[in-house]
Amino acid sequence: MPTEIHTFLADHRTALVQELTGWLRLRSVGGIPELVPELNRSAHWLAAVLREVGFPGVEIWQAEGAPAVYAEWCAAPGAPTVLIYSHHDVRVSKDEQWEETSPFEPALRDGYLYGRGASDAKGQVIAHLWGIRAHLAATGRDAPAVNLKVLVEGEEETGSAHLAGLLDEHRPEADLIVFSDTLLWRRDHPAVCTSMRGTILAELEIYGPERDVHSGAVSGPAPNPAMELARLIAALHDDKGRITLPGFYDAVAEPSERTRAEYAALPYSDEDWLARSDTRSIGGEEGYTVLERLWARPAIEVLTIVAGDPEGPSRAAIPAVASASLSIRTVPDQTCAEVAEQLRRWVKETVSDRVEYQLSVSPESGQDAYRTPDDLPAVAHLAAAMQEGFGAPVGRMGNAGGGPADLLTRVVGAPAVFFGTGLPEDRWHDSDERASIDVLTAGAATLALFWARLADG
Incomplete structure (x- = not known):
């Protein structure tokens, strides 16, 4: 099945880029009242694509100018139910600081698609959509092998102020949450994220x-x-x-020996980190490595x-x-x-x-930190799917940023795993934000394989 999935995604690479390009043109900036119509257009755009993928139940949850999109495809009795979380709002852009293209006029150059939201986080949602398409094409199924629910909110960038209320009102149930607003380590050495500050x-x-x-x-x-x-x-x-x-x-708490060993096993050098992060120099708390400072402190x-x-x-x-x-x-x-x-x-x-x-x-x-339980079987399934999806060794990492993972797990009553397709060099919240098309397609392959592994597991 991995071969069929990779072939399908290679054949549809142009379609993936075109789909993401169309979404990036919508100026769905969070927190600006005059751009609320763009957020609504973005939500309706996603709702239409989810229906096209095959989701029979798609809704738009209104939350004071920050619409969330919710969808269900539950046609696998006895299989796990997974809630996918991400967001479609984006950060404000200073157009004059962008050099590759204007923020909402996407441009494809040297394997990267430039535009606000390309990596954070519309690209991550697109990887999910094409992962589902590839999963169905490779398995010949009429519906995913697991029960899928999708929640893509519209105010993550401004603090998810109404997310708790939406969850309280609608009470989605699931056995597992896949949180997709995170980074990978490197294209040639991806890593399963197991914590979020x-x-x-x-x-x-x-x-x-x-x-x-x-x-x-x-x-x-x-x-x-x-x-x-x-x-x-x-x-x-x-x-x-x-x-x-x-x-x-x-x-x-001090990082465990296991955590320290996992971070130390990732390929790292100061020179590589400085070049990819554009941070000029390294500082922070003495007594800890750069990766420990990023993810565990x-x-x-x-x-x-x-x-x-x-x-x-x-x-x-x-x-x-x-x-x-x-x-x-x-x-x-x-x-x-x-x-x-x-x-x-x-x-x-x-x-x-x-x-x-x-x-x-x-x-x-505020948003409290979250750590995936060490013994959660889904982590091993995800790591195995990433190995096949990226064709590279898979490590363990954390996420330096924050998000509503803790809130989701408390309300839904299910543990969370993290899977994102961003890279440190994707310039989140900065000018010339971009997404690697190779990473998006490898991420989609990973997700297609993950659903099959979860069903079999």
Whole structure:
């Protein structure tokens, strides 16, 4: 069957590219009210393609301008039921920073399809659609060998604020969740992802003078919120790269010897990582490898800093306000609620009494980390399918970003495995986002083989 699947996908490679190209043209940017019509068009586009693939039950779940697409194909009595999760909303794009093409005018070059959402995560959904087509073509079946349910939400990029409500309302049942919004390691050495870090977002504003004040008139005695914000940000880490929030590491477990060995077995060099990630240099918590820092240790990052006159000529004024957006990545056993409270206490105790501040952090909008159970048989089935799908050795990895995996497993009551077709060099959230067509077709082959293995297993 692997030969038939690969042949089918090779024969339909152009059709896969054309399908993804059509979807990428829709500007389904999350969080922008005037683009809600594009999100709706994207949802209806996907619903139509799911029906064309063969799904007999397809619905659009409305969620305040962020429609989710849900589909069922349950025609295999006694076989496992799998819920596939992904998203069709994309990040905002700064068109002037794109060089290969405009964000929503997809272009195929040197085996890569460029466009916003190509890898995160429309390409991953397309891999699923062609995986199902290949599975049916190779087996001669009229319906998949397992019962499939698909949930593709429309607000993952803005925090999945309404996903819990949708799940609560519709209560989809499944035996297994396949979470497809993740990365692979390398095309020639894919890896099964077995964990996902959690995410908490926070906004910190520091208030100094009552208004922007000419620096020549008050410089020296006046409070400067930009400098206080810089001091606080610098104090978030000690000289060994550890986060300084009291109690932050109380729930952080050391990576197991098994996990460390799995990460160490992946092909890695600093030079390769720097070239693929465009990160210039390597830092972080001492005592851990780069891959352990990425997947098994928590982190705090500053995403934006705004103060004074960020554009145009400077007014030479001390700003009244300085603000920063913070992203906290947690690991299993930490909870969003506990970490949010640790951040609140730390800011209150650390900030200067010469300024005022406001910290906005909502643990309800955070996403807790998740780890796939070590003994879950589906992991071995997925690894075997990846070996055949990619024709390469398969390792184990984690996912440095976050997502609603923990929420899905709690509400659905089923464990999750991760399978994505992104690569670190695919430039998620950046200009010139792209997807490798070879990886998409290998991913589709993997999924086609996975459904057969799950049914047999």
